[in-house]
């Protein structure tokens with residue numbers, strides 16, 4: 001299986017640890033995204049796989065081919081790694097035409113002229129740019145350049161594709177289209193892909209699997225749903241979108257369910273919590289859209305809490321409420337406009353999950369991720 | 381895995397037809413040539429060429445007799461003799477006085493001109509600016525001969541001034557006179573350095589002074605001039621070093637007044653010594669090298685932290701240029717007059733002198749019209765050969781040097797070659813070293829190292845080698861900033877496509893450098909036509925170049941043919957510049973035309989959005 005496996009990659013610049021035991025696997029044909037804030041080491045990881053960066057320790061293998069092994073002092077040069085790389089700046093060669101750019105990897109491999117012409121046409125049609133073959137890069141728009149870069153990366157049929165923030169130079173509208181289009185193309189070709197971005201919507205929309213990085217470590221790995229709903233740590237929950245954090249006392253109620261008792265929130269919050277986590281003081285993360293709003297009910301009883309609306313923001317496709325429930329300030333998203341100052345808030349079942357304040361160390365998290373993944377996949 | 385050795389069993393049912401079967405069985409067919417040996421070769425060529433002439437210099441300076449004579453022992457006699465010679469001490473004093481005066485003048489004028497051109501509303505500053513840097517490209521000997529023929533003691537304008545107008549005349553063949561010429565030749569360095577600092581600085585600082593109520597003098601005093609402090613120090617030290625090695629000025633202008641500089645002292649000692657090739661010359665060259673290196677190292681130390689003060693975060697000119705008021709026209713006239721008097725008129729004087737029998741105020745020049753000088757340089761085999769040989773050296777030398785330096789620059793800045801960090805220093809130091817040091821060094825190298833020294837010793841190729849090595853730096857300082865502007869991702873993209881380092885260099889990096897390669901070629905050609913001091917110790921009958929022939933013909937007292945040769949030099953330089961400029965203009969206009977016919981970015985993006993909409 002030509003899967004890419006990255007093991008315990010470590011790199012330090014001076015005293016700064018840029019990569020810290022980075023460890024992950026890209027299964028054959030999957031779309032894996034490295035997601036994280038600026039400077040967390042995404043590009044460094046990707047360029048290590050591509051061969052433009054030499055880490056201090058660790059190994060990188062592609063199928064049974066060892067690309068890099070610090071201990072064995074093996075470091076296959078970039079040009080022999082047979083990968084397709086798309087750079088953030090696209091790096092199209094300005095002195096060559098679109099067709100020459102795309103044909104370059106084939107020319108290097110001494111492919112015959114006729115075959116190059118055929119293949120270049122084929123790949124350019126794939127990225128819907130067959131009619132611009134004779135143009136020079138500066139005559140293309142940003143989106144077209146990005147597709148030429150992709151065509152060039154695909155021309156020699158690489159066994160994996162590496163993309164470093166390929167959409168960051170596109171405007172919002174074009175980016176959305178490009179995202180759909182790349183996802184479709186990747187599934188069609190079935191090519192293993194490592195994608196780097198700092199945009200969480202992009203990552204959630206495109207990936208089979210997301211690796212969240214922070215400070216040179218992978219702090220969470222899993223499918224988009226897993227990572228979004230079970231962030232595991234405050235940092236990941238926060239990075240992937242708006243989130244409420246509530247602290248209370250956890251009481252185990254089932255194999256992987258916990259009830260978080262919070263003063264001021266009668267009835268507590270039912271949470272997802274892994275078997276290992278110890279009872280006691282804990283923090284739960286609950287997404288704003290998991291808080292269901294309704295008209296206030298007169299009389300006591302029923303689930304939920306009485307809340308006061310302190311702020312209401314219109315966001316186009318929904319409303320963002322800032323609510324005051326006793327001592328707690330919570331955010332809720334709703335497509336409905338609820339009138340009145342007081343509303344009834346009910347947490348959706350199994351929507352909250354316990355998080356730690358500190359990201360779980362990379363190696364433990366990786367183990368956890370691997371252990372958890374199959375069961376979740378079965379469930380989904 | 382070897383990529384797709386077989387179409388791998390796909391787990392994806394809708395696998396795209398394009399994904400199957402590799403394009404070519406890559407790893408087996410394509411052999412990756414190791415990049416190391418070639419890179420070592422480039423590095424070794426640069427290192428040997430630049431360092432080899434220094435070793436024999438040290439060795440021969442430490443011998444009691446010329447290297448090839450029997451009975452020599454190691455001793456420091458040569459250094460002792462050098463310091464004991466009153467002529468040398470006088471020459472050293474002269475050189476120091478000359479260098480100090482010339483540097484002060486050049487820095488003062490250069491900085492003033494830079495402020496005038498970049499910061500004020502001086503009329504015509506767009507033409508005057510480039511004209512100020514012209515002395516960098518005018519062959520130095522041509523300028524000296526032109527000055528001598530007009531401003532020398534018997535010069536045309538001197539005669540006109542003193543005999544006809546009965547005004548007190550100046551004396552060009554004195555230390556102050558030579559210093560003025562030295563300042564004119566080196567002024568462009570100060571001007572360009574200051575101009576670069578002013579253009580890279582944040583002009584809003586000056587606006588801020590104005591906004592708080594300061595007038596023009598206060599703006600200059602509080603912001604503009606302090607901003608130039610490092611630039612003045614930097615260019616001043618560079619100019620001082622260059623002045624130490626000046627050879628042409630004392631040889632042409634100092635001779636009649638018996639004023640000698642270190643370089644001309646060494647040259648005269650070499651030419652007139654009873655024992656050929658005395659060790660004292662090596663010792664003097666070493667001394668010059670040590671002093672020049674010490675100054676340049678100090679300069680590097682002093683300026684190490686300077687970037688902090690000069691690097692403007694926002695490079696923008698002030699919102700409004702400083703108003704010169706009623707000084708506008710006088711300042712412009714002064715600057716135009718300076719350019720005319722120092723460059724334009726001397727070149728015209730050169731042309732005049734090459735076409736008359738005698739340049740004198742007693743008879744009008746058109747009565748003395750003659751083609752004899754031109755006839756002589758055409759028929760005299762030595763003079764004629766000087767032209768053809770110089771042309772040959774300039775053409776072959778510029779192509780070879782640019783080729784080697786281009787490769788070395790790419791190795792230095794775009795490879796993982798182990799010794800790459802040593803290359804910039806190796807490429808920069810030859811030009812910082814006095815030319816005659818290289819000359820003496822190569823002379824001994826060819827003598828001591830029998831192969832290939834014996835082949836190069838008495839041939840044009842030895843001179844070519846010395847000239848090219850000495851001026852490699854110029855190609856490097858053109859190519860390395862150009863390379864720095866090319867994104868390293870372009871080369872990485874080629875490696876990612878499977879291209880080896882050499883293929884990437886040949887197909888991507890060097891083609892992208894093409895405009896800079898052309899500039900380097902022109903600059904090298906211009907320099908090789910004009911430069912002479914590295915070869916004065918190498919030239920032999922039959923291998924004269926333009927510069928050395930002019931020196932010899934001048935010392936025979938024949939200014940006419942020298943002026944004609946100098947004019948040939950000027951014309952060759954002008955021709956090369958015109959060709960280079962024409963080519964660049966044609967390229968850029970073609971590129972801009974292509975850009976215009978291609979769709980502009982904005983409409984293209986809109987087209988694309990609609991086009992993608994159709995596909996979706």
Ligand SMILES: Nc1ncnc2c1ncn2[C@@H]1O[C@H](COP(=O)(O)OP(=O)(O)OP(=O)(O)O)[C@@H](O)[C@H]1O
Pocket residue numbers: 013018036037038039040041042043044045198
């Ligand atoms: N050559 C270097 N020397 C020192 N530090 C470096 C070097 N290259 C990268 N770094 C540091 O490594 C860290 C990770 O850099 P990297 O480029 O991988 O970040 P990134 O996650 O891709 O960020 P971005 O989203 O901004 O592109 C950064 O903190 C950066 O400062």
Ligand SMILES: [Mg+2]
Pocket residue numbers: 042043044
């Ligand atoms: Mg990055």
